Amino acid sequence: MRFIFLTVLTALLVVFLNPVAPFWAVMIGIGLISALLYPNGIGGFMGGGLGMGLTWLGQSIYLGIVTSSPLPDRMGELMGMGTGMTLIGITGVLGFFLGGFSGWTGVLFRKVLQKEPKNIYRG
């Protein structure tokens, strides 16, 4: 459940924060959300990763469709990566790793802050 929350919140963060902030600010944001929601490690990684990766993937596909621009293909050729489709994939994968590691870091950060339960019950 937390993993799904994290995915959705990350996606929203990318959609609303990314247009006005660079990618690294989004990464910090994902880390914080992940720390707040506190899923498990895999959940943090996958939630942050899918949230950012799928959003970047979706945004690049969306831009390609609404603009019908030849630029993705031109950039693909220029970078020696074939077509624009490849670049859409690479953008998604890059977003996945940036978001994923941010989410995971957030979870581990929360873990560091978390007090040991034994202190509560055993005084």
Added chain:
Amino acid sequence: MKYVSFVLVFAITATLAILVSIPLGQIPPLAPLLDPNHGFWQNSFSEDQLAEEEISLQNLSSPVEVVYDENLIPHIFAQNDADLYRAQGYITAKHRLWQMEFQTMAAAGRISEIVGPMALELDRMTRRKGLAFGAELGLKFLQEKDPETLALVEAYADGVNQYIEQLSDARLPVEYKILNYRPEPWSAYKSLLLLKYMSDMLVGDRDLEYSNLRKILGEVGLNRLYPDFPKDNDPVIEKERVWDFQPLPVSKPDSIPYPDDALTLGNLPQPIEGTGSNNWAVGGSKTKNGKPILANDPHLSLNLPSLWYSMQLSNPEHSVKGATLPGALGVISGFNEHIAWGVTNATRDTRDWYKITFQDDTRKAYKYGAEWKQTDFRIEEIKIKGQQSYLDTVVYTHYGPVVYDRTFKTERQDINFALRWVVHEGSNEQRTFLTMNKAKNHSDYNAALDHYTAPAQNFVFASKSGDIAMRIQGKFPLKWPGQGKFLMDGADPRMEWQGYIPNDQNASTLNPARGFVSSANQHPVDPSYPYYVFDNSFEHYRNRRLNRRLSEMTQITVDDMKALQFDNYNLQAAEALPVMLNLLGTYKAESSEAEKYVKELRAWDFFADPNKKGQTLYSIWFSETAESIWRDLLKNEMPLVRPNSYQTIELMTLFPNDSVFDIKESNVMETAAYHVQAGFDSLLVAMKKWEEEEGDYSWANYKKTTIQHLVPNFKSFSVSNIYTGGASGILNATGSRHGASWRMVVELGDTIQAFGVYPGGQSGNPGSKFYDNFIPVWANGDYLDFNLRTQQTAEGVLFKTILK
């Protein structure tokens, strides 16, 4: 444990974030480039999708309206000049910022800052030629003599800078993202630098090559193979023109001691062959509507983003439309409500070299007559991406910079040459265009031209009042016959230029009896012109074809003029091919390939249309033949230039058994026929290879016209293999990398009818649909409607923006 895993994963995350935000070798920072919100994806939008109704532009005295037509051509309506040019700067930057900055970086010798050490030699050459030095003098000239123009140039710069300040990461031109740098502030100085860059692109000299040729061939041999005037001289200003002025005297020294070293130093890069232009105007007596028609098509390197940017600039005082140069104010080739004008390069040798004799190794003084003159040192700091700056010391003499010295392109310690060039003198070309934009008649046009120095241009003119005119304007040094054709001795004061041809004695004509004026980079005048006129690269074919057609045409319409700009008739082939076929005789008649090609050549109508095979065969055959003829001469291991095609063809036609055709090393006496046959052999070899590898050898497929992005490595931003005809030396001078960079036809009737097109698009963004949308129109010989618009014109509006 939890601390360890946190630190480890945090470290991985941080390292990943850093790795994708820094450049790795030639790869730009990946995340900023691929981020869909800031990276290149954002450059996918076309301008109409980003239309804004209102934009804030400071320092305007009243709001300015910008109306874009369906081709993204902005029509700027302002209330005064300062607002108009501020808006021009802003709007040009909005669509062409990267290009205008890149071109001025090239002109300033600063490409190494962007691409690294690979551009160092190029930058050193640019600095040593003194383009930046010239622009600094130009700025000083404006500060001292024309603060009014300077204020406008500064308003333009302010417009550009306000755009740069507002620029978000998302809107940053994609080239900056790929090359990983950001725009720096614009300045008045950069606008002036751009005009110097045009001089550099258009002006050449062959002093070094001619000096070597003089040594090899002697004066007589040189004059025979390289005559100052051709037999069929068909000059810019009609031969019948009577020169009704008293020329200034020019005294020629009795004896001329030329520097006689064996000269193997490098040479300045020359304007590339194919750089030229056509312009003409026909008077009302020759047109169907009885109104003058003016046409202009400058031929330059075909690049993207295009060199030209179309605009209409209007204020209550005037309305002008046409082609602008991003970075310069006003319209360069265009028309207003009263007149139209256009430009072609007025090729003439205005760049001379003087041998400098330094007093000693310190190079602080050099010999001049009986005295030693002091030099100046200019330290050029060339910043290099990823490396330490390179410091280049350039010595300046009163002639100009010592381009070649012991540190640059010459191995000999004692060889030093200074460059004398009008570009190194204060001048005010910008004023010419600002005034021309407002001109109402012939005398306004003349007054505008009086400010113009370089690069010299043939300015064609037509007015609504019925005048047509041509004036060759530039600052031309007064020279004695032969002066500056060869390298000169800078220690001898008699070698100095003796002043300049006065503006009112520059060759010009108004309403000549033949009913038209025209220019195509040919000789400016007939030998009767009282001043010495020389250049190595005058045109011999386009001019004759153009004048022949204009003479025989009557009842001329705008469509006729469009067709003439797109005329593919190859006059050189029409003159040379029959001679070559005759000299070929029955050579290789037994080969079926040879028979096929000869048959195609015989059937060819001399039009270089895209589907013609004859043009391909002829162009290979002629160039191989000329190569064979001059191979002996060019064997000398020093820079030389070979006789031009016109002279070569004349020799083949009139003197096929002349000794120039003999190859010295062989035992027999070769004639023109030998070389024509050798050229034919090479043609067979070349065609065999082509047919095996490529197949189709129709002209368009063979010449492969390509419009290249300003960064040649960015191949996918270029457009190649364009199906279009023409070639160098043909009115439609579209070769593989050069051609009509702008075509304009204007009829000056009661309502002005104007058409224009250029091979590119209004947008500098390779992601925009307006980046290359004019190319198919241009390749097909079609035009866009370029009529003047009023603020109220409602049809064909793409969007409107108010600047305030």
